[in-house]
Amino acid sequence: MSNYETNNLSAMFKALSNPHRLALFHRLMSCCAPGTRCGLEETSRVCVGALGDGLEIAPSTLSHHLKELHRAGLIQMERRGKFVECWLEPSVLAELSAFFKSDSNLRSNDHEQLLPTQNRQD
Numbered sequence: 001m002s003n004y005e006t007n008n009l010s011a012m013f014k015a016l017s018n019p020h021r022l023a024l025f026h027r028l029m030s031c032c033a034p035g036t037r038c039g040l041e042e043t044s045r046v047c048v049g050a051l052g053d054g055l056e057i058a059p060s061t062l063s064h065h066l067k068e069l070h071r072a073g074l075i076q077m078e079r080r081g082k083f084v085e086c087w088l089e090p091s092v093l094a095e096l097s098a099f100f101k102s103d104s105n106l107r108s109n110d111h112e113q114l115l116p117t118q119n120r121q122d
Contacts, residue, residue, distance in 0.1 A: 008073065009099055012092075015072035020057055021065045025074060027051055028088045045078075045085040 016022050028046060052062040066086060069075045077086050 009095075011072045012074055012096070015068050015074055018065065018068070020055060020061070021069055023055060024051060024062075024065055025069060025088075028075060028086060029093065045087045048084045048086060051086060 016025060028044075028051070048062065048066060051066075052059070055062070057065075066075065066077065066084075070077050070086075074088070074092055075086050076089055077084055079085075
């Protein structure tokens with residue numbers, strides 16, 4: 001994995017480490033009509049106001065969290081008149097999926113190298 005890929009994924013995971021941002025990302029990820037499933041080729045746009053419904057956070061805080069997700073490259077945003085729409089690009093989901101599916105992340109030897117020296121079973 002290149003430094004660019006590592007830095008990019010690190011920024012994404014850092015943004016998702018906040019519970020509110022994770023909830024917002026999950027809402028965007030699963031915003032298809034009930035009973036349907038969106039493919040990786042489709043994007044569903046959601047207005048910021050609708051996205052924050054039920055999260056019980058202030059509008060300014062919602063805006064901050066969305067900007068952090070956008071800054072990390074996890075979501076896209078576009079102003080349309082008075083409204084701001086948010087959506088996930090299919091390529092972002094594909095990138096995260098590829099990270100979790102990669103063989104190099106599943107090798108036990110790689111996992112052993114990440115452990116502190118006192119916990120290794122060498």
